[in-house]
Amino acid sequence: MIFLKLILTNLSRHRVRTGISIAGIAFSVAAMLTVVTILQGAVAMFSGLLSDNSQIVVFEKDVSDLFFSSVPNSAVQQIRSWSMVDHANPVLFGVVSSTDHPIITCFGVTAQDARLNSAKWVAGRRADFGAVKDGVILGQRAADFLKAKLGEPVAIGYEKFPVIGIVKLKNGFEDGGVFMPLPLAQQFFHKEGSSSVITVKLKNRGDAAVFKQMVAQKFPTLIALRNQEFDHSYSQFKILKATAWAVGICGLLLGGLGVANTMIMSVFTRIRELAILRVNGFSNGQIAGMIFGESGIVSLIGAVAGLMIGGVVIVGLKMIPALHGYIDSHLQPWVMIAVVVLALLTGVAGALYPAMYAMRVRAVEALRFE
Amino acid sequence: MSSFFVEEAEPARSVVRAVDVWKSYEQGAIRVLNGVNFEAVAGQTVALCGPSGCGKSTLLHLLGGLDTPTAGSIYVHDVKLEPGRSTLQLLRHQMGFVFQLHHLIPGLTLEENCMIPAVAAGTARDAARARMLQLTERTGIVHRLKQPIQKLSGGERQRTALCRALMNRPSILLADEPTGSLDESTSRQIFELLLELVETEQITLVMATHDRGLAERCHRLVEMRDGRVVDARAPEAEVTQGVQ
Numbered sequence: 001m002i003f004l005k006l007i008l009t010n011l012s013r014h015r016v017r018t019g020i021s022i023a024g025i026a027f028s029v030a031a032m033l034t035v036v037t038i039l040q041g042a043v044a045m046f047s048g049l050l051s052d053n054s055q056i057v058v059f060e061k062d063v064s065d066l067f068f069s070s071v072p073n074s075a076v077q078q079i080r081s082w083s084m085v086d087h088a089n090p091v092l093f094g095v096v097s098s099t100d101h102p103i104i105t106c107f108g109v110t111a112q113d114a115r116l117n118s119a120k121w122v123a124g125r126r127a128d129f130g131a132v133k134d135g136v137i138l139g140q141r142a143a144d145f146l147k148a149k150l151g152e153p154v155a156i157g158y159e160k161f162p163v164i165g166i167v168k169l170k171n172g173f174e175d176g177g178v179f180m181p182l183p184l185a186q187q188f189f190h191k192e193g194s195s196s197v198i199t200v201k202l203k204n205r206g207d208a209a210v211f212k213q214m215v216a217q218k219f220p221t222l223i224a225l226r227n228q229e230f231d232h233s234y235s236q237f238k239i240l241k242a243t244a245w246a247v248g249i250c251g252l253l254l255g256g257l258g259v260a261n262t263m264i265m266s267v268f269t270r271i272r273e274l275a276i277l278r279v280n281g282f283s284n285g286q287i288a289g290m291i292f293g294e295s296g297i298v299s300l301i302g303a304v305a306g307l308m309i310g311g312v313v314i315v316g317l318k319m320i321p322a323l324h325g326y327i328d329s330h331l332q333p334w335v336m337i338a339v340v341v342l343a344l345l346t347g348v349a350g351a352l353y354p355a356m357y358a359m360r361v362r363a364v365e366a367l368r369f370e
Numbered sequence: 371m372s373s374f375f376v377e378e379a380e381p382a383r384s385v386v387r388a389v390d391v392w393k394s395y396e397q398g399a400i401r402v403l404n405g406v407n408f409e410a411v412a413g414q415t416v417a418l419c420g421p422s423g424c425g426k427s428t429l430l431h432l433l434g435g436l437d438t439p440t441a442g443s444i445y446v447h448d449v450k451l452e453p454g455r456s457t458l459q460l461l462r463h464q465m466g467f468v469f470q471l472h473h474l475i476p477g478l479t480l481e482e483n484c485m486i487p488a489v490a491a492g493t494a495r496d497a498a499r500a501r502m503l504q505l506t507e508r509t510g511i512v513h514r515l516k517q518p519i520q521k522l523s524g525g526e527r528q529r530t531a532l533c534r535a536l537m538n539r540p541s542i543l544l545a546d547e548p549t550g551s552l553d554e555s556t557s558r559q560i561f562e563l564l565l566e567l568v569e570t571e572q573i574t575l576v577m578a579t580h581d582r583g584l585a586e587r588c589h590r591l592v593e594m595r596d597g598r599v600v601d602a603r604a605p606e607a608e609v610t611q612g613v614q
């Protein structure tokens with residue numbers, strides 16, 4: 001109790017200083033949380049594109065980005081014919097930009113594509129997709145920002161396509177995307193005869209290993225991965241995640257320097273007090289405990305404040321129309337825990353030198369200073 | 371009858387002892403203590419006198435284990451102090467310190483300041499509190515327990531420092547000009563209180579002071595000059611007098 005009060009007394013003696021280091025930790029935690037959550041969300045969304053009602057994704061081996069992957073139509077035909085396969089749908093990804101919107105994702109899909117089955121139809125009819133040769137379906141958000149209406153043409157890139165349907169989709173990329181019949185997309189993106197990936201559903205999950213082996217044998221240029229395997233191995237995801245954590249950790253490092261600075265000042269300005277505690281029987285451990293306690297409290301308050309700020313920032317970003325649907329504001333518990341643990345570790349690291357210095361304070365020398 | 375008792379009484383126990391203690395700084399360039407021999411026995415009160423800079427504070431620090439001698443040995447209860455070892459236990463359970471400045475911790479209350487040594491030693495809460503109440507009662511500050519120390523008078527602060535020094539029932543109280551920063555009458559009051567406390571609690575007192583008046587009230591007066599003890603009245607006779 002008194003030990004705790006000693007710690008709190010010290011923090012409250014220099015409120016501004018304490019506040020600044022709490023803010024340092026809070027902002028770095030908020031930055032980390034925001035960046036990691038947004039990128040995690042983006043990754044989840046992107047992998048959601050592939051895993052929709054399927055278990056396996058087939059794409060070109062050794063491509064750095066799925067947008068560069070090329071899978072021939074013939075492979076789709078063959079894979080469909082295998083008895084273990086329930087369905088195999090080719091998807092062609094393409095990106096176009098327009099003046100108002102830097103990125104519109106286009107999906108070239110077959111008429112029977114599962115994601116259109118699970119969509120909520122806001123306008124138009126499911127049956128028209130593929131039946132109208134150059135008709136496209138828009139995600140609701142895409143329809144909003146392209147100001148498109150059912151039956152009217154919409155400009156995508158340099159061309160115009162009639163809108164035959166508007167659908168509400170959960171996935172932000174999909175909801176902000178354009179669905180084209182596969183042949184139309186192949187022509188539009190100059191990728192005749194190929195798609196980016198094949199999403200495959202097996203009749204029996206247990207056949208996955210056999211399926212992968214068969215793909216490897218029959219198509220030396222392709223690779224089949226289970227969805228989870230894909231999430232872990234896709235280099236774009238790895239880069240994104242690593243970037244997020246690197247940015248976050250750099251932020252925390254700065255926050256940690258703030259804590260270190262505060263703690264150093266806190267120790268230097270009360271050498272005599274530390275000497276007195278020593279004379280009264282405080283052990284090295286107790287003195288270090290006091291210093292670590294101080295930095296721990298600063299970090300903890302900072303981390304909690306940071307989680308709140310981060311949460312507000314994410315919700316705020318989510319409300320920006322241009323980002324709508326791209327931000328997955330779902331805060332994952334493990335991310336929050338990781339961020340708080342990192343903040344606490346930072347606090348401890350920041351207090352290492354001050355604590356060592358405090359332990360080395362010699363009572364005799366300190367007491368001679370007036 | 372009385373002489374019979376004196377002869378049969380055990381020889382006074384040595385509580386703290388310095389044997390040929392030397393202390394120098396900066397590789398011997400500054401020589402502060404030059405072969406000090408000193409002893410205080412159980413229940414004794416000893417005043418260390420001498421001109422400023424003669425090494426009184428230095429000796430007190432060495433006796434209390436806060437510093438180590440360059441040469442020579444310090445014994446506490448006949449156990450030799452080894453550098454670094456068991457200093458903590460010594461500070462927690464054998465030594466109490468009072469300085470010229472109270473050295474209380476601002477931001478904590480009177481009560482909390484008194485409790486610091488108990489916190490350090492991990493004394494059970496109730497026992498520590500009872501001890502703190504007993505001491506603050508005796509020193510007449512029990513009505514100010516919840517005051518932050520900034521709101522206390524100089525005398526109250528020094529009383530608090532005294533209570534803190536005695537919290538863990540030390541066997542030795544080392545006082546470095548304990549009333550040096552107080553006015554004449556407060557100084558007398560606090561000193562009387564100090565003497566009364568060490569007597570009832572059977573504590574050995576070693577006190578550095580410039581105040582001859584206070585020094586005369588101790589059992590023994592040890593005069594130092596240039597890092598040496600130049601005059602120490604024989605303790606034995608006086609202790610038996612003082613204790614009886």
Ligand SMILES: Nc1ncnc2c1ncn2[C@@H]1O[C@H](COP(=O)(O)OP(=O)(O)OP(=O)(O)O)[C@@H](O)[C@H]1O
Nearest residue numbers: 395396400402421422423424425426427428429578
């Ligand atoms: N760390 C140190 N380095 C160098 N010299 C020191 C150190 N500590 C103490 N001294 C010197 O030792 C001498 C004795 O100091 P000490 O404080 O023991 O004297 P004192 O008898 O207590 O004096 P006063 O009555 O003024 O308190 C002084 O000359 C002081 O300058």
Ligand SMILES: [Mg+2]
Nearest residue numbers: 426427546578
């Ligand atoms: Mg002195």
